[in-house]
Amino acid sequence: xxxxxxxxxAPICREHALSDDSDTEFEPQTLTLPLDGWHRARxxxxxxxxxxxxxxxxEGIVAEHEWTRTSAGLFDVSHMGxxxxxxxxxxxxxxxxxxxxxxxxxxxxxxxxxxxxxQGGVLDDLMVxxxxxSLYLVVNGATKWDxxxxxxxxxxxxxxxxxxxxxxxxxxxxxxAADALARHVHGDHPLSALTFMRFGHFTIAGQEVTxxxxxxxxxxxxxxxxxxxxxxxxxxxLCGEPEVKPIGLGARDSLRLEAGLPLYGHDLxxxxxxxxxxxxxxxxxxxxxxxxxxxxxxxxxEIAEGTQRKWVGLTIDGRMPAREGAEVFAGGxxxxxxxxxxxxxxxxxxxxxxxxxxxxxxxxTALEIEVRSKRLAATVAATPFVxxxxxxxx
Amino acid sequence: xxRYFTDEHEWIEVxxxxxxxxxxxxxxxxLGDIVFVELPQPGTQVAKGKDAAVVESVKAAxxxxxxxxxxxxEANGALEDDPALVNSAPEDGGWxxxxxxxxxxxxxxxxxxxxxxxFCDGL
Numbered sequence: 001x002x003x004x005x006x007x008x009x010a011p012i013c014r015e016h017a018l019s020d021d022s023d024t025e026f027e028p029q030t031l032t033l034p035l036d037g038w039h040r041a042r043x044x045x046x047x048x049x050x051x052x053x054x055x056x057x058x059e060g061i062v063a064e065h066e067w068t069r070t071s072a073g074l075f076d077v078s079h080m081g082x083x084x085x086x087x088x089x090x091x092x093x094x095x096x097x098x099x100x101x102x103x104x105x106x107x108x109x110x111x112x113x114x115x116x117x118x119q120g121g122v123l124d125d126l127m128v129x130x131x132x133x134s135l136y137l138v139v140n141g142a143t144k145w146d147x148x149x150x151x152x153x154x155x156x157x158x159x160x161x162x163x164x165x166x167x168x169x170x171x172x173x174x175x176x177a178a179d180a181l182a183r184h185v186h187g188d189h190p191l192s193a194l195t196f197m198r199f200g201h202f203t204i205a206g207q208e209v210t211x212x213x214x215x216x217x218x219x220x221x222x223x224x225x226x227x228x229x230x231x232x233x234x235x236x237x238l239c240g241e242p243e244v245k246p247i248g249l250g251a252r253d254s255l256r257l258e259a260g261l262p263l264y265g266h267d268l269x270x271x272x273x274x275x276x277x278x279x280x281x282x283x284x285x286x287x288x289x290x291x292x293x294x295x296x297x298x299x300x301x302e303i304a305e306g307t308q309r310k311w312v313g314l315t316i317d318g319r320m321p322a323r324e325g326a327e328v329f330a331g332g333x334x335x336x337x338x339x340x341x342x343x344x345x346x347x348x349x350x351x352x353x354x355x356x357x358x359x360x361x362x363x364x365t366a367l368e369i370e371v372r373s374k375r376l377a378a379t380v381a382a383t384p385f386v387x388x389x390x391x392x393x394x
Numbered sequence: 395x396x397r398y399f400t401d402e403h404e405w406i407e408v409x410x411x412x413x414x415x416x417x418x419x420x421x422x423x424x425l426g427d428i429v430f431v432e433l434p435q436p437g438t439q440v441a442k443g444k445d446a447a448v449v450e451s452v453k454a455a456x457x458x459x460x461x462x463x464x465x466x467x468e469a470n471g472a473l474e475d476d477p478a479l480v481n482s483a484p485e486d487g488g489w490x491x492x493x494x495x496x497x498x499x500x501x502x503x504x505x506x507x508x509x510x511x512x513f514c515d516g517l
Binding site for chain 2: 056057060061062063065250253254319320321323342343345350372
């Protein structure tokens with residue numbers, strides 16, 4: 001057995017369903033992350049992703065997926081880029097680069113934003129947090145080197161960009177994440193003071209960490225930035241809690257798909273606009289009227305007039321999954337393409353995300369997806385497929 | 395009944411002029427949780443080394459090749475309701491399809507259990 005016929009080929013013994021699709025003219029050596037040995041010692045199956053060896057699974061994707069939905073999963077996302085920007089005129093300089101309104105981003109707040117090219121295409125999606133005298137950015141692993149070059153090139157010289165390569169990043173996600181993490185966190189405020197998209201400085205095992213209440217699973221959870229040298233100790237500490245197990249990239253992908261969250265390089269690219277992708281919330285309100293960010297003309301026009309296509313969720317009849325690249329039809333007419341698709345462990349059925357012509361993008365619209373010359377019945381569905389359970393306070 | 399293995403991780407068990415085909419335990423372990431199996435309909439002609447079925451795990455789809463040439467006589471209907479049988483009983487209840495044997499000499503190049511085990515040990 002081996003490659004599947006279409007649309008994405010996957011040899012059985014080599015896993016690249018989640019592989020980094022960025023164009024590389026040479027094959028750089030695959031790098032290791034601070035927890036490499038820790039993952040291997042725990043029986044992880046390691047694959048290349050975003051230029052690093054990363055764990056795709058431990059005991060199995062479905063078991064890990066269900067564990068995260070019902071308890072708490074620890075994800076190593078140290079491949080992501082952690083950047084710290086500081087210097088005079090920082091806010092104005094960053095607003096020239098991102099469609100964010102920094103006048104409303106207070107200390108202790110985090111916000112989703114987008115790195116855009118001059119045409120409004122998406123170069124990356126990222127998180128921005130206000131730290132004292134600085135802005136902290138978390139960018140995607142596969143794009144971080146290009147991001148750093150782009151940001152550096154487009155910021156004035158007096159702005160300092162620090163790539164925090166000595167920091168690891170762990171995500172603890174799931175309904176029991178807060179209970180498990182609270183046992184190890186010390187700080188001026190209790191962990192429970194953090195609500196969704198807030199962050200604070202704490203200590204864990206005597207190490208200075210920053211914790212944001214955010215994630216990529218749709219569950220309540222945290223992203224913990226910590227010294228790389230302490231990553232194994234803290235990962236071990238957290239996995240010592242009965243609620244916590246390590247979770248691989250495979251479940252991270254199925255969890256985010258159920259949560260209706262886009263994956264850069266698949267659902268977002270320079271060929272997609274944030275408006276098509278339903279990410280208008282990433283264009284902050286003041287910026288929609290004032291503009292002054294890359295691609296503002298196109299994006300503000302699209303917000304006013306709509307787009308030719310929209311990124312939508314699709315539920316699929318039967319059990320056969322539709323994968324990235326599968327074409328979407330309305331009768332004989334091709335109206336879209338799947339950008340992410342797979343089997344939802346929570347729903348026990350295949351789900352997909354696709355760009356679909358706007359006249360066919362209404363919820364409940366019956367469409368078909370072509371998989372290996374067969375037409376699967378699909379329906380445009382509300383997303384998230386599985387409700388978000390973010391903690392927004394009592 | 396003699397059982398043979400391919401270097402693409404299919405097994406084939408011969409019973410007179412018919413045979414049963416499935417994927418090996420090693421293969422299911424590599425694929426992970428299997429969520430769907432697309433099987434050939436009875437009457438389908440399959441050719442040695444060519445696509446015969448598709449197995450979908452959570453993360454990817456993989457082709458299953460016919461170990462030999464023949465005509466499919468039966469597909470394992472149990473996999474329709476419970477594709478995870480391929481994970482739990484890959485070399486037993488999780489079989490894929492049965493076929494007639496067109497050319498018994500095609501079996502000659504396949505591995506026996508011991509040869510397949512050392513093949514996998516070397517991967």
